[in-house]
Amino acid sequence: GQNIDQPTEMTATEGAIVQINCTYQTSGFNGLFWYQQHAGEAPTFLSYNVLDGLEEKGRFSSFLSRSKGYSYLLLKELQMKDSASYLCAVMDSNYQLIWGAGTKLIIKP
Amino acid sequence: GAVVSQHPSWVICKSGTSVKIECRSLDFQATTMFWYRQFPKQSLMLMATSNEGSKATYEQGVEKDKFLINHASLTLSTLTVTSAHPEDSSFYICSARVPGMNTEAFFGQGTRLTVV
Numbered sequence: 249g250q251n252i253d254q255p256t257e258m259t260a261t262e263g264a265i266v267q268i269n270c271t272y273q274t275s276g277f278n279g280l281f282w283y284q285q286h287a288g289e290a291p292t293f294l295s296y297n298v299l300d301g302l303e304e305k306g307r308f309s310s311f312l313s314r315s316k317g318y319s320y321l322l323l324k325e326l327q328m329k330d331s332a333s334y335l336c337a338v339m340d341s342n343y344q345l346i347w348g349a350g351t352k353l354i355i356k357p
Numbered sequence: 358g359a360v361v362s363q364h365p366s367w368v369i370c371k372s373g374t375s376v377k378i379e380c381r382s383l384d385f386q387a388t389t390m391f392w393y394r395q396f397p398k399q400s401l402m403l404m405a406t407s408n409e410g411s412k413a414t415y416e417q418g419v420e421k422d423k424f425l426i427n428h429a430s431l432t433l434s435t436l437t438v439t440s441a442h443p444e445d446s447s448f449y450i451c452s453a454r455v456p457g458m459n460t461e462a463f464f465g466q467g468t469r470l471t472v473v
Contacts, residue, residue, distance in 0.1 A: 281462075290363075290450050290464040291401070335400065345391075345462060349400040 250274045252348035254336050259354045260326055268321045268334050268351045276341020282310050282321045283335040285350065291335055294321070323353075331355045359385045361453050363465025370441055370472055377437045378468045380451030386431035387453035391462065392424075395448045407434040441472040 252272045260266040272280070279298040283291035297303055297312035297319060309322040321334055336348040360383040370376050380390055388409045393401040405426055406414040413426035425437040438445055448469055452462040 288448070288467075288469065290467040292464070293462075344403075344406075347401045347403075352398075 250338075250340065250346050252336055252338060252346055254334075254348045254351045256349065257352045257354065259356060260323075262326055262328060262355055262357050264326050265322065265324050266326060266353065268323075268336075268353065270319045270321070270336035270348055272317050272319070272336070272338045272346075272348075274338045274340045274346055277314060278339040278341065278343055280310075280312055280319050281337045281339070281345070282308075282319075283337065285333045285335055287332075294334075326355050328355050328357070359383075359453070359455050359463045361387075361451065361463045361465045363451050363468055365468060366466055367469040368471070370470070372442055372472055373440055375437055375439045376441055376470060377435055378449055378451075378470075380434045380436070380453070380465050382432045382453050382463075385453075385455050387434075387455075388431060390428060390434040390451055390453045392426065392434075392436050393450045393452065395450060395467075401450065404436075409434075438470065441470070443472045446470055446472045 254270045281296050282294040284294050285291040295310035297310050302311045307324045312319045333350040333352050335350045337345045362381045362383055364379045390407040392404045394404050395401050403416050404419045407426045407428040409428045409431050415421045423439055428434040448467050450467040451465045454462050
């Protein structure tokens with residue numbers, strides 16, 4: 249079966265750095281996405297990785313290792329507004345998105 | 358990025374009534390749209406894939422007679438929750454991808470349905 253694992257919840261301090269991991273097992277791979285979702289709102293796109301390596305976009309970076317079935321989202325200089333759920337999703341061989349359960353990130357002052 | 362608009366943002370209905378949720382792609386033509394349901398503190402669950410001009414493809418366990426999907430045009434898909442019950446109360450979200458682009462899905466704002 250297809251499976252995506254990410255931690256349920258993480259806590260970090262304002263101004264610090266946090267890394268949210270995601271491991272996956274899917275039938276085929278056509279890219280991995282990270283989304284941010286605030287409570288009661290729809291997800292918003294953060295990043296897309298299809299090749300191995302690190303993609304940096306401002307305070308957020310995303311890393312992919314296809315051989316390990318592993319990705320992480322790195323958030324730097326954390327702000328209170330970064331408190332949200334972060335969803336990892338993999339596009340399988342049928343171009344369908346398989347979603348992880350999401351990681352709730354709590355930022356403390 | 359592309360814009361997907363979903364309406365209404367929230368709705369409260371009585372048990373046994375039907376509710377229609379609209380999903381529109383505003384600046385691109387979406388031959389395929391996706392309907393998700395999300396219960397509190399849970400991940401997105403794909404309910405069905407809506408295909409313009411043809412029948413929707415439902416995921417296992419989703420009742421097609423209860424969740425009616427119509428994709429009559431390239432910019433509009435609707436989800437109708439028929440004979441709603443309190444257990445149907447959830448956050449419903451639609452999304453679409455720009456045709457031919459193997460990239461991110463764009464989401465509507467979501468609809469919070471409460472059945473009383």
